Amino acid sequence: MTHDNETYQIKKMTKDAATNISFWEYPSPYELYSMDGSQETISALLSKDYYLVSTAEEPLFGYFCIGNEARVPGGYQAKIYDDMENVIDLGLGIHPNFTGKGLGISFVSSILQWIEKNLTVNEVRLVVATVNDRAIRTYQRAGFISGEIFFTQVGNWDMPFIVMRKSVTKS
Numbered sequence: 575m576t577h578d579n580e581t582y583q584i585k586k587m588t589k590d591a592a593t594n595i596s597f598w599e600y601p602s603p604y605e606l607y608s609m610d611g612s613q614e615t616i617s618a619l620l621s622k623d624y625y626l627v628s629t630a631e632e633p634l635f636g637y638f639c640i641g642n643e644a645r646v647p648g649g650y651q652a653k654i655y656d657d658m659e660n661v662i663d664l665g666l667g668i669h670p671n672f673t674g675k676g677l678g679i680s681f682v683s684s685i686l687q688w689i690e691k692n693l694t695v696n697e698v699r700l701v702v703a704t705v706n707d708r709a710i711r712t713y714q715r716a717g718f719i720s721g722e723i724f725f726t727q728v729g730n731w732d733m734p735f736i737v738m739r740k741s742v743t744k745s
Contacts (some may be wrong), residue, residue: 648726
């Protein structure tokens, strides 16, 4: 199976895809990214800022969201969202079957290309749990620079997240 920038298709989230994605479960230590299949989760995935990423072989390869939907609650208290001019927040997820297989860089690159083509921004910002070393390395390889660390409530405990930023270049 090949996944390169030419094979990813990005489109608005569909109800069927949102329902399927809402049941994705990740193994430890990534379980904080698992979803619960609730109607609330499905509704969130169907908001205007969620997109489905598919390939010819995999109609549910991953998804991403932009704007408010991509923000982590603790980031407001840490004031990471105070600088909003020409910045877009990004959140993303790959189907659990495809994580840890070296496919993340092409997935992230395809999303960044979509952002550069479709949005007028100077910077992409994302936050990731510090326990997610795989994602952090992938984002760094995609050109993101690590920044400040803040804490947000996940379940019953405070979890550290790192802010990562990447400048956007228009083609």
